[in-house]
Structure formats: C-alpha cells, structure tokens
Amino acid sequence: MSESTTVKQAKPFEFKIKGNPCLIIIDMQKDFIEPKGFGETLGNDVSLLEPCIQPIKSLLAFFRQHQFLVVHTKETHNSDLTDCFDAKRFRGAVYNPGQLKIGDTGPMGRILIDGEIGNDFIDDLKPRKNEMIIKKQGKGAFYNTNLDEYLQKNNINQLIFTGVTTEVCVQTSMREANDRGYECLIIEDGTDSYFPEFKQSTIDMITAQSGIVGWSCDSQTFIGSFKE
Numbered sequence: 001m002s003e004s005t006t007v008k009q010a011k012p013f014e015f016k017i018k019g020n021p022c023l024i025i026i027d028m029q030k031d032f033i034e035p036k037g038f039g040e041t042l043g044n045d046v047s048l049l050e051p052c053i054q055p056i057k058s059l060l061a062f063f064r065q066h067q068f069l070v071v072h073t074k075e076t077h078n079s080d081l082t083d084c085f086d087a088k089r090f091r092g093a094v095y096n097p098g099q100l101k102i103g104d105t106g107p108m109g110r111i112l113i114d115g116e117i118g119n120d121f122i123d124d125l126k127p128r129k130n131e132m133i134i135k136k137q138g139k140g141a142f143y144n145t146n147l148d149e150y151l152q153k154n155n156i157n158q159l160i161f162t163g164v165t166t167e168v169c170v171q172t173s174m175r176e177a178n179d180r181g182y183e184c185l186i187i188e189d190g191t192d193s194y195f196p197e198f199k200q201s202t203i204d205m206i207t208a209q210s211g212i213v214g215w216s217c218d219s220q221t222f223i224g225s226f227k228e
Contacts, residue, residue, distance in 0.1 A: 011215060073141045166203070174213055
C-alpha cells in the first residue's frame with residue numbers, strides 16, 4: 001500500500017491510509033435486513049436498510065481485489081441461550097406482550113440463534129472461506145470476541161466500518177475500536193438505520209470535535225482515493 005494514499009474528501013478532514021486497512025462489515029444478516037426477520041417483527045421497516053447493500057458490495061469487491069483484510073460480524077447466540085443476558089433478550093418485550101424475542105421461533109427459524117436461516121448473512125454479502133467471521137453476543141464487535149487479537153496479529157491499525165444498524169452495533173463497535181487505538185472511518189452510504197435521523201446523528205457524533213471517534217466518507221470517495 002502506498003503511503004501517499006489519502007482520502008482527501010473525508011470528514012472532518014483528510015484520512016491518510018497507513019498500511020493496509022481492514023473492512024469491517026457489521027451484522028448484514030437476514031434477521032435484520034430481510035422481510036419476516038427479527039427487525040421486521042419488532043415493527044421496523046426493513047426496506048430502509050436496503051440502500052447500504054450495493055455500496056458494501058462495491059467495497060467488498062474492492063477489498064478482495066486488493067487482497068485487503070475483510071471481517072464479517074454476526075450477532076448470534078447458542079441454542080440454549082446461556083450466552084444471552086435477560087437484560088438483552090427481554091428488552092422491549094415487557095412493553096409489547098406477544099412480541100417475538102431472541103430465541104423464539106420466527107418465519108426464518110429461531111431468532112438470532114447460530115445456524116438458523118435468519119441468522120445467516122444475506123446472499124449478496126456471503127463471506128469467503130478466507131475471510132474472518134466474528135460471532136458476537138453483544139452489540140460491539142470487540143466484546144467477548146477475538147477480534148482485537150486477530151487485527152493485531154495481522155498488523156492492522158485502520159478500520160473501515162460498514163453495516164447495520166448505524167447507531168447501535170456499528171457505532172458501538174467503532175467506539176470500542178477507537179478506545180483500543182484503531183483509526184476508524186465509517187462509510188456513509190455503506191451503513192443504514194431503521195431510523196434515518198439516527199444514522200445522521202451518529203455520523204455527526206462520530207466526526208464531531210475533529211473526529212473524536214473517527215472519520216466518514218462515501219464508498220466511491222474511498223475507492224476513488226486509491227486511483228488518484
């Protein structure tokens with residue numbers, strides 16, 4: 001990787017590439033993205049997450065072409081739910097009797113349970129055999145996983161974040177990474193939320209105060225920076 005590669009149009013200021021960046025794709029799973037999944041059973045309009053799929057596909061192809069590291073995360077639990085705190089599983093259900101919870105059986109199998117159809121990645125963003133899959137029980141990709149160890153082993157210090165949802169798992173993971181010393185950039189069109197205003201607020205918070213958590217730019221700006 002050329003040390004001169006710079007994403008000049010990044011916000012709040014240019015993002016200089018140092019070594020090889022790693023693409024982090026957060027939770028692009030059927031349960032969150034597709035109709036009849038967990039996201040829809042919670043009353044969300046899952047079509048609001050569709051726009052980020054194509055930009056992530058473009059980035060994924062770019063990273064694969066350049067043989068850069070790619071990490072896919074998925075939120076998942078064991079079938080016996082011993083790794084799912086009640087504080088997580090029953091959140092919201094108290095106020096919505098009859099609402100499906102993690103572990104309940106939905107149209108695509110048991111919700112957020114490893115091995116179920118809904119827990120799998122969407123077809124457009126299936127990992128390859130050589131790409132790391134991080135199975136996480138929490139919202140953050142670093143909580144109770146070996147992600148930090150894996151990145152350090154591969155001499156990675158810059159992370160490019162995509163996925164869903166912007167204000168929950170993406171932001172949590174990005175803040176965890178920032179606290180561990182990684183430089184982070186979020187791809188604006190490569191992330192989405194069931195609440196568009198939350199997405200914009202999250203990006204504003206991340207880039208505020210001279211990039212207190214990290215940088216942002218769109219997918220084509222990032223890819224185009226390597227051609228300049």
